Amino acid sequence: MTKNLVMIVVALILAVTGVMAGCAPKAQPEAPADFYKGKTIELVSTASPGVATDLILRIIASYLSGDTSASTIVTDRRGAGGMEGMSYLYKAKPDGLTLGMTASVKFVGNKVMGEPAAEYEIEKFSYIMSIGRRLTYFYVSPEGPYQSVADLKAGKNLKIGATSPSGYVSLADLTVIKLLGLDAKVITGFDGTSELSLAVKRGEVIGYGVEINQASIEAGMIKPIFVLATERDPLMPDVPAITELVNLSGEDLELVKLWETALVNSSLFIAPPGMSEDRMGFLRDLANKWAQDEGFRQEIDAVSGEEVQVYITGEEVTKVMQDTAAALAKFQAIFAELIEKYRA
Amino acid sequence: MFEAYGTAIATLFQPVNLLVMLVAVIIGLIVGIIPGISGATMLAILLPFVFHMPAEVALILLVALHAVVYTSGGITSILLNMPGEGSSAATMLDGFPMTQKGEGSRAIGAAITSSMAGGVVPVVLALAMVPAIMPVIIAFGQPEMAILVLLGISFLAALTGGSVTKGMISGLLGLLLSFVGFHSVTGVHRFSFGTAFLYDGIALVPLILGLFGLSELFHLVMRRETAITQRAVVKLSGVVAGMKDVWRHRWLWFRSTIIGYIIGIIPGIGAGVATWVSYGQAKQTSKHPEKFGTGVVEGVIAPEAADNAKEAGALLTTMALGIPGSAIMALMLAAFLMVGVTPGPSMMTEHLPLALTLLLGVALANIIGGIICLFSASYMVRVASVHLDFLFPGILIVALIGVYVATLSPMDFIVALTFGLFGLVMRRYGYSRPALLLGFILGGMFERYSLLSIKIYGPLFFIRPIPLALLIIMILLLNYPYLKRALPGLWRRRVKP
Numbered sequence: 001m002t003k004n005l006v007m008i009v010v011a012l013i014l015a016v017t018g019v020m021a022g023c024a025p026k027a028q029p030e031a032p033a034d035f036y037k038g039k040t041i042e043l044v045s046t047a048s049p050g051v052a053t054d055l056i057l058r059i060i061a062s063y064l065s066g067d068t069s070a071s072t073i074v075t076d077r078r079g080a081g082g083m084e085g086m087s088y089l090y091k092a093k094p095d096g097l098t099l100g101m102t103a104s105v106k107f108v109g110n111k112v113m114g115e116p117a118a119e120y121e122i123e124k125f126s127y128i129m130s131i132g133r134r135l136t137y138f139y140v141s142p143e144g145p146y147q148s149v150a151d152l153k154a155g156k157n158l159k160i161g162a163t164s165p166s167g168y169v170s171l172a173d174l175t176v177i178k179l180l181g182l183d184a185k186v187i188t189g190f191d192g193t194s195e196l197s198l199a200v201k202r203g204e205v206i207g208y209g210v211e212i213n214q215a216s217i218e219a220g221m222i223k224p225i226f227v228l229a230t231e232r233d234p235l236m237p238d239v240p241a242i243t244e245l246v247n248l249s250g251e252d253l254e255l256v257k258l259w260e261t262a263l264v265n266s267s268l269f270i271a272p273p274g275m276s277e278d279r280m281g282f283l284r285d286l287a288n289k290w291a292q293d294e295g296f297r298q299e300i301d302a303v304s305g306e307e308v309q310v311y312i313t314g315e316e317v318t319k320v321m322q323d324t325a326a327a328l329a330k331f332q333a334i335f336a337e338l339i340e341k342y343r344a
Numbered sequence: 345m346f347e348a349y350g351t352a353i354a355t356l357f358q359p360v361n362l363l364v365m366l367v368a369v370i371i372g373l374i375v376g377i378i379p380g381i382s383g384a385t386m387l388a389i390l391l392p393f394v395f396h397m398p399a400e401v402a403l404i405l406l407v408a409l410h411a412v413v414y415t416s417g418g419i420t421s422i423l424l425n426m427p428g429e430g431s432s433a434a435t436m437l438d439g440f441p442m443t444q445k446g447e448g449s450r451a452i453g454a455a456i457t458s459s460m461a462g463g464v465v466p467v468v469l470a471l472a473m474v475p476a477i478m479p480v481i482i483a484f485g486q487p488e489m490a491i492l493v494l495l496g497i498s499f500l501a502a503l504t505g506g507s508v509t510k511g512m513i514s515g516l517l518g519l520l521l522s523f524v525g526f527h528s529v530t531g532v533h534r535f536s537f538g539t540a541f542l543y544d545g546i547a548l549v550p551l552i553l554g555l556f557g558l559s560e561l562f563h564l565v566m567r568r569e570t571a572i573t574q575r576a577v578v579k580l581s582g583v584v585a586g587m588k589d590v591w592r593h594r595w596l597w598f599r600s601t602i603i604g605y606i607i608g609i610i611p612g613i614g615a616g617v618a619t620w621v622s623y624g625q626a627k628q629t630s631k632h633p634e635k636f637g638t639g640v641v642e643g644v645i646a647p648e649a650a651d652n653a654k655e656a657g658a659l660l661t662t663m664a665l666g667i668p669g670s671a672i673m674a675l676m677l678a679a680f681l682m683v684g685v686t687p688g689p690s691m692m693t694e695h696l697p698l699a700l701t702l703l704l705g706v707a708l709a710n711i712i713g714g715i716i717c718l719f720s721a722s723y724m725v726r727v728a729s730v731h732l733d734f735l736f737p738g739i740l741i742v743a744l745i746g747v748y749v750a751t752l753s754p755m756d757f758i759v760a761l762t763f764g765l766f767g768l769v770m771r772r773y774g775y776s777r778p779a780l781l782l783g784f785i786l787g788g789m790f791e792r793y794s795l796l797s798i799k800i801y802g803p804l805f806f807i808r809p810i811p812l813a814l815l816i817i818m819i820l821l822l823n824y825p826y827l828k829r830a831l832p833g834l835w836r837r838r839v840k841p
Contacts (some may be wrong), residue, residue, distance in 0.1 A: 050384075076385075117540045188530075
């Protein structure tokens with residue numbers, strides 16, 4: 001009897017508890033600001049230590065830590081030209097605790113060149129912000145025989161220098177060869193742009209394409225003859241845009257526009273694919289707030305070596321990457337053909 | 345000019361700058377000792393913090409830190425057969441055998457003195473060299489680099505140990521290992537089996553720590569020995585003896601410093617070449633080359649002098665021409681730009697006092713760092729006589745942390761352990777681990793420079809004045825022991841009636 005009574009009471013308690021649980025208001029998802037408190041955020045750097053992209057990430061680390069009360073740790077995953085870090089970030093859990101930074105031109109360039117180690121899809125990443133907009137110039141020796149586009153076009157069996165065969169410089173060189181219709185080969189294997197500038201100065205190669213290289217310009221080793229863009233760059237307004245020097249249309253013009261958008265040299269602050277909207281919104285709001293902060297901008301200017309004017313929102317970057325991804329197969333086919341034809 | 349010197353000295357000796365320098369020197373010495381954590385890593389961590397500082401304070405901090413990393417980098421090579429910095433690997437060849445013979449403090453005394461002086465003297469040469477730097481750099485194109493690296497490789501013969509055949513096999517194996525990864529000249533992936541891990545090839549840090557550090561530990565554990573087979577001399581007198589050794593071999597030290605300095609000036613040639621070329625010439629020109637590798641002090645003096653001198657050369661190129669010759673110099677270049685100073689020819693005119701402050705800062709940091717190391721050397725050497733039961737886990741943890749910090753890849757633990765076991769086998773059967781390392785470090789460089797030379801100049805790229813001169817020097821150096829014996833005889837025969 002007593003036993004039955006106890007069982008009934010227990011059953012009732014369980015039933016009431018169950019009903020109450022069902023009626024209870026649904027648990028509120030944790031607010032992003034609260035989520036980060038006391039957590040550790042891994043910030044994946046895909047650039048060599050000391051490069052602007054790496055230093056910008058370290059500045060972001062301190063601001064992120066200050067605004068979220070989370071600890072931040074910068075990890076160096078620059079292997080395989082940064083592809084290791086990007087692939088790592090691509091596969092990371094999209095909880096907002098693993099974020100990263102990469103140079104746009106390498107990030108997109110690896111996909112354009114069809115690099116097998118680039119195990120990611122550019123349109124799937126979650127973009128928080130893009131910092132800076134450095135265009136690509138074509139440089140020659142200030143004392144060499146090739147001082148203009150006309151000189152380059154008249155040249156025979158030209159040697160143009162590059163670092164890695166699938167790298168950004170190689171991509172720029174191949175673009176210049178195609179746009180100007182040069183009789184040239186790309187010689188790859190130089191160890192960085194300083195070595196390339198010296199090779200230009202020595203006359204081992206006639207030129208190469210890269211972003212603004214102020215130190216080499218000031219040392220009198222190289223000089224820019226045009227920028228790969230449809231308009232002049234406010235950072236070097238005396239240097240003409242390639243479209244001022246040659247008439248381009250169709251596929252060629254699309255290529256130049258690619259260099260102005262997805263292949264521009266900017267630092268992309270990224271999260272893994274599949275981030276929840278509220279955490280992305282939170283991170284984007286923080287990034288937009290920093291972009292308005294005078295102190296933050298001064299720090300970015302200091303590590304960039306110039307006054308950085310361009311801060312692009314995550315939403316805008318997402319649009320650019322989606323457009324680029326849509327045309328990726330076409331660009332890959334163009335460059336596959338160029339590599340076959342012009343790599344020495 | 346004298347006014348600029350006065351300004352530089354006054355700036356350098358301001359209390360705040362001296363304090364910053366002292367802190368930087370201590371950090372640099374610690375970083376230099378820890379395997380896997382390089383000076384470049386530390387500089388990268390510090391860079392975002394320095395731009396709030398005045399230019400001279402920020403740059404003194406970074407320059408002083410960088411200047412002493414190589415001073416202490418040789419200590420673990422000598423005591424534990426485990427280089428703190430990759431470029432200290434050549435110091436292991438004779439440094440560690442000296443420790444095993446109970447001459448650890450002497451080796452450390454010699455290494456620190458040689459390194460310190462090797463860092464100070466080039467500063468004196470630096471300003472005199474400024475007008476000559478650009479012509480030197482321009483003169484060293486791809487063919488010159490290729491033959492210079494070949495000169496380094498030619499000293500493989502000097503590292504073969506007992507058996508030339510086994511030495512050559514070891515060197516060729518190193519060369520083979522250097523082929524792993526993406527080839528930047530041809531764009532071909534070699535022996536990477538489609539994995540991103542091997543895209544950049546086998547990482548240097550796990551290879552060195554495994555091949556030398558771990559294999560040595562495994563060997564000691566198997567034989568239940570401490571690193572020192574004889575009782576260690578832990579007195580200051582040992583350190584002083586090492587210092588005197590540098591004076592005794594001052595011409596060797598001077599040659600090595602100049603070699604390191606000139607190689608340092610040339611961008612891109614890398615740290616490995618300077619120390620190995622220096623070690624090789626020390627052996628080839630020695631009266632007792634057969635003793636190298638068994639623990640002779642000349643084998644410590646030569647690479648240590650070159651190791652530090654090359655950094656003074658690289659700093660000068662970075663400041664005077666804005667050309668960073670190495671990863672760490674790329675960081676220094678970034679630091680200059682961050683604090684509003686653009687390196688280049690104008691730096692030696694517009695910012696001459698700052699340039700002089702930094703060059704003198706390098707010298708002063710080396711002196712401070714050297715003194716700290718010399719006074720603590722007799723204590724450091726006791727590490728090698730710690731009982732194995734304590735030493736083994738401690739060193740194993742330090743080595744594996746070093747491996748992980750350097751690459752952040754757990755796969756590199758496997759690489760380090762594999763090379764640890766492989767090194768043990770090599771040691772057991774008399775194959776030369778230094779020869780393998782030399783082949784590994786310089787093989788890839790030679791391949792890259794020679795392929796670039798062929799693409800630019802054709803297959804006869806070496807028919808140029810500097811490569812030909814270097815080839816002649818190489819032949820003379822390789823045959824120096826025979827020539828030294830043969831020439832006096834020839835001379836006597838000629839003068840006899």
